[in-house]
Amino acid sequence: MADQRRAGVVGLGLIGGSLGLDLQALGWEVQGLVHRQETADRALARGLVQHVSTDPACLASCDLVILALPIARLLDPDPALIAALPPTAVVTDVGSVKAPVLEAWRHLHPRFVASHPMAGTAEAGVDAGISGLFRGRPWIATPDAQTDASALRVVQEVAVALGSLWTVASAAQHDQAVALISHVPVFVSAALLRAAGDERDPEIRQLAMTLASSGFADTSRVGGGNPDLGVAMASGNRDAVLKGLAAYRWSLEQLEDAVMKENWDQLGQELARTQSLRPAFLSRADASGG
Numbered sequence: 001m002a003d004q005r006r007a008g009v010v011g012l013g014l015i016g017g018s019l020g021l022d023l024q025a026l027g028w029e030v031q032g033l034v035h036r037q038e039t040a041d042r043a044l045a046r047g048l049v050q051h052v053s054t055d056p057a058c059l060a061s062c063d064l065v066i067l068a069l070p071i072a073r074l075l076d077p078d079p080a081l082i083a084a085l086p087p088t089a090v091v092t093d094v095g096s097v098k099a100p101v102l103e104a105w106r107h108l109h110p111r112f113v114a115s116h117p118m119a120g121t122a123e124a125g126v127d128a129g130i131s132g133l134f135r136g137r138p139w140i141a142t143p144d145a146q147t148d149a150s151a152l153r154v155v156q157e158v159a160v161a162l163g164s165l166w167t168v169a170s171a172a173q174h175d176q177a178v179a180l181i182s183h184v185p186v187f188v189s190a191a192l193l194r195a196a197g198d199e200r201d202p203e204i205r206q207l208a209m210t211l212a213s214s215g216f217a218d219t220s221r222v223g224g225g226n227p228d229l230g231v232a233m234a235s236g237n238r239d240a241v242l243k244g245l246a247a248y249r250w251s252l253e254q255l256e257d258a259v260m261k262e263n264w265d266q267l268g269q270e271l272a273r274t275q276s277l278r279p280a281f282l283s284r285a286d287a288s289g290g
Helices: 014-025 037-046 071-075 079-084 099-105 149-161 171-197 202-211 214-220 227-236 238-260 264-288
Strands: 006-010 029-033 051-053 064-067 090-093 115-117 138-141 165-168
Touching (some): 014 037, 138 149, 149 165, 171 227, 227 238
Parallel strands (some): 029 051, 064 090
Antiparallel strands (some): 115 138
């Protein structure tokens, strides 16, 4: 990466701000691009980047540009942003849906690499960025036949340097897998919150709020997150989300059937199986402290 030393980060929320901090720690000069001057001022005050602007022209001398933008703005990018991207720069994104992003950007920049760092917290905005967010977390790229191989290597080198676990898959594989472990849980969690919040007996609802503890906090966390992000997940990854929700509904019906029929042996077997399944999904997160 000796010749890839100036990075532009477009959007300085949780992911973009964290990237700015970590890239600087690796010796990169980091240029930020944001919409509002207030955000720019706060980003500089927090040291997220060395330079920041609201003018896309600031990206002119960047070797690497990371688009840390919401899905909607990735799918309908600002023409001024497209025009400002240097044709020789490596351009990548951090979006949680890959097939539509890859389709949109395939013809917009010759060195675009669709990618997704699987890291985050419950925080958002310019004050959310933290150092070390990507360490020990998966970073997946979804190249196709048109993806520039040298650009893909640059993104891999950056991800590995940040401590991420590099993975490559097709966009369709990524979107279905992420639907199962990231997008569907948002709607499952939201449904739980609705069920509790819509309890008709006000005394029971209040008692439930009083008694709610870590178990409810854990299972309701993602359903109580940013509504715009949830809508973006569903609209950007609709088919995979619907497939995942159908699988979840079938599984829930099996558990409900066991309870209705008082088939406690079957229920115990199902819960024993889910107990055995969980560690394989969480082993990397536990190992990295994520």
